[in-house]
Amino acid sequence: MSALVQSKPLPRGHAIPSLALGVFQSTAGPETYDAVLTALKLGCRHIDTATGYESEGDEVFVATKYFEVSWVPWSTTPKQPWSYQGTVDAVRESNRKLGLDYIDLYLLHAPRGALRDIGVSNFDEEQLLKLSKTWRVKPAVNQVKLHPWLARPDTVKFCEEQGILMEAYSPLVRGEKMEDPVVWEIASGLNASPAQVLLAWSLAKGFVAPKSVKEARIKENLESAKLKLSAAEMTKLGSLDAYYVTAWDPIKEHGV
Secondary structure (H helix, E strand, C coil), X not given: CHHHCCEEECCCCCEEECECEECCCCCCCHHHHHHHHHHHHCCCCEEECCHHHCCCCHHHHHHHHHHCCCCCCCEEECECCCCHHHHHHHHHHHHHHHCCCCEEEXXXXXXXXXXXXXXXXXXXXXXXXXXXXXXXXXXXXXXXXXXXXXXXXXHHHHHHHHCCEEEEECCCHHHCCCCCHHHHHHHHHHCCCHHHHHHHHHHHHCEECCECCCHHHHHHHHHXXXXXXXXXXXXXXXXXXCCXXXXXXXXXXXXX
């Protein structure tokens, strides 16, 4: 399964898999443990987590140790909210909880030698421009809520120009757009599911971190790497952009 998933190069020279398993809102304990273990068995080699998810401990990474994947390429992407010293402390704590010598990618600014690459989450082009005035290391990744109904073209363009890799979260729109006729038309033509079409769109933009705790869905998500959308199909999906936000938009709420 892992052979289907391409990797994206990062500034420090290593690559990160284009498809990840996100564990946001997965219940700590057996549910998260089983989801991570299933994803690893199916070939997933990228786990997207965060301090705020409260799942960096044994519930997630006992599965990793149990499966013994330390000898194959795989990546972890934790995230930490605001404050410099808080981030430094959180990096060290994440390293301890994960049982790793280093973290592959960490989403915020913390140059202390414990990380391969650093990035940001929920930054738009204006916030990135402000950050560029003081950064010593350019973010490798900007992780934002991104899907056809929330395409953020200005942010995507800025990141492309700066060489910052885009990562989408909530790429399936919390299931709220699975019945959209445009998505269904494309899915029918490709003999794919609507979810796979949405993930294929996100893959064309950067890389994604879909969440699921069910084996069939995790497998379906990984197999979306097989799909290649045509330019016409990408245009159809691009026409759906309408600033459609599920839950909240942290870019707007915490804009500076």
